[in-house]
Amino acid sequence: MQSGLIQQLGNLGLPQQDIIIATFYLVAGLTVFFALRVVISKNIFHSAIFLAMTLIGIACVYLYLNAEFLAVAQVLIYVGAIVTLFIFVIMLTANIQDRAIRQTNEQVFISAVSAAVFLFILIKVIKNNHWQLAANKGTQNLGIAQLGRSLMTTYVLPFEIISLILIAVLVGAIVIAKSDKNDTT
Amino acid sequence: MVTLSSLIVMVLVVSAVLGFISASAMFLIWWERKVSAHIQTRFGPMRVGWHGVLQPIADAIKLLCKEDIVPVGVDKWVWWLAPFFVTVPAVMAFVAIPFGKNLIVQDLNLGILYIIAITSTGIFGIFMAGWGSNNKYSLLGGMRSAAQIISYEIPLLISIITVLLFSGSLSMQKIVTAQAKYWFILNPSLFVAFFVYIISATAEVNRAPFDLPEAESELVAGFHTEYSGMKFAMFFIAEYTNMFTISAIAATLFLGGWRGPLLPGPVWFLIKTYTIIFVLMWVRWTFPRVRVDQLMGFAWKVLTPISLVNLIIAGWFILK
Known part of the structure; x- marks a missing residue:
């Protein structure tokens, strides 16, 4: 039995495909809109809130791909922890909230060119790929047990490398914080 | 027809959950006031209904009728x-x-x-x-x-x-x-x-x-x-x-x-x-x-x- 969030609608007797078509463009459109607002907003706090909403939107897109665990983890880690930390930093930083930030600097043309090149490459990649994988096999709703097992067997090396990177970042943060303390005392 | 009936079921379930949440929140507010009162050897709300059970409803009506103040700035x-x-x-x-x-x-x-x-x-x-x-x-x-x-x-x-x-x-x-x-x-x-x-x-x-x-x-x-x-x-x-x-x-x-x-x-x-x-x-x-x-x-x-x-x-x- 399917028991993902979107799949449940199918179990209820609602035509699943119609619901996906009816809601996907709305969700995707809103996600893109929020992502734009993250960059456009003059107020950094608004940007942070829009970033949280963008990440929730991306989590919704994962739901359409049958990747529930990824969706929930996305909300839990990115929205619940990382953006929370961003907002905490924004609130701690004096005077950053009231001032409207400058939207552009002298490097605006260079970045526009590189963005255009990146967009061109993305379009090329999307167009040239045939995307047969999903169409032929059908996306499988992986159980969390299976996910855990493959993390501990097939993908154990990347998994461990990521934890090594995280440890390095943690140690680095502690070192930076500590040297600061020594200067003041 | 399957679609319509399941939509009705969904609406009913949502209404039941929302009803339960509001009833539960009102009960908890009354209960909190009662518990705090008895811990501090007071009676708490007593006037509205039996031992003040209708107090949250009175409070809800009051809050609904209040002016919605939007501070400047x-x-x-x-x-x-x-x-x-x-x-x-x-x-x-x-x-x-x-x-x-x-x-x-x-x-x-x-x-x-x-x-x-x-x-x-x-x-x-x-x-x-x-x-x-x-x-x-x-x-x-x-x-x-x-x-x-x-x-x-x-x-x-x-x-x-x-x-x-x-x-x-x-x-x-x-x-x-x-x-x-x-x-x-x-x-x-x-x-x-x-x-x-x-x-x-x-x-x-x-x-x-x-x-x-x-x-x-x-x-x-x-x-x-x-x-x-x-x-x-x-x-x-x-x-x-x-x-x-x-x-x-x-x-x-x-x-x-x-x-x-x-x-x-x-x-x-x-x-x-x-x-x-x-x-x-x-x-x-x-x-x-x-x-x-x-x-x-x-x-x-x-x-x-x-x-x-x-x-x-x-x-x-x-x-x-």
């Missing part, structure tokens, strides 16, 4: 949307709470993880209220809330993972089924996890002794200082709904959920949940508020190590 959008950002996640969590054997909106595969993830987004409402109010007390309340929730989420999640080791599933119904032989709280390492969970959950919903985001003696009312009327009521409803949710999770994860002899499942579930809520109220009106540094120190230096060691011991128990 608030960040309009952020300030207006904040109450909704607090309330919606609190309501969404009810999708995966098992009230009885078949009485659950949807038994999701990732049930417990879904509830934790959804409720963790409720914090944005508090930030938006604190920041949008353009007021130093509100801002401080929001900041404290951020620090507190980041810190206490870690022991909370680790204590839940300890339960998952024994249940072998994240689905709320399967966690209840796994407790067919004995309640999880009777297991020594889950007994520890239960206390870690209750303490960090109390901190997550900003209740005393961890109610620093709204400490009355320091911050007026913290993040909801500037709110009045129905918006204030929404913060209140969200707070009590969250309290119900954390107690329901505790009842499901540690106290066997809806399992129990004689009485039907939903009755047992509500008895267990409201008992935990009563304990939380008891704690609130008995203990003084902790200081900010004590609060953070307690999370990082006491709760997190205890829950980590407990997790390792639980793993050893299972592998043995």
